[in-house]
Amino acid sequence: MSTALQKGQRNQSMECAKMVASFLVVLIHVGFPGALGRDVFAISLFAVPMFLAISGYFSYGAGPKVLGRRIVHILILNVITDVIHLAWNVVATELAGGEQRGLSHPGHPGPG
Numbered sequence: 001m002s003t004a005l006q007k008g009q010r011n012q013s014m015e016c017a018k019m020v021a022s023f024l025v026v027l028i029h030v031g032f033p034g035a036l037g038r039d040v041f042a043i044s045l046f047a048v049p050m051f052l053a054i055s056g057y058f059s060y061g062a063g064p065k066v067l068g069r070r071i072v073h074i075l076i077l078n079v080i081t082d083v084i085h086l087a088w089n090v091v092a093t094e095l096a097g098g099e100q101r102g103l104s105h106p107g108h109p110g111p112g
Contacts, residue, residue, distance in 0.1 A: 027047075
């Protein structure tokens with residue numbers, strides 16, 4: 001019985017690790033209060049590099065056309081999330097009476 005992946009098959013262990021990394025990225029943005037928030041934020045920070053490494057694993061050997069599509073897809077998602085994040089911070093600042101909270105993540109302990 002061979003454990004090698006056939007062409008076109010996905011490594012399910014890597015898919016699972018990618019799912020865990022995605023979940024941890026969400027936890028970075030949720031923000032929990034107090035020590036729990038700091039701990040969750042600190043533990044979750046490895047998720048972004050892990051997610052990128054796994055995405056690189058799945059992209060290995062892909063042709064230029066496929067890589068180009070993936071890069072464009074990621075850039076579009078990045079622009080969309082940046083616009084949403086900016087809008088969220090503008091609304092949050094207005095709701096706080098004009099007090100600027102900054103663009104940090106809610107779980108981030110912040111300066112000082």
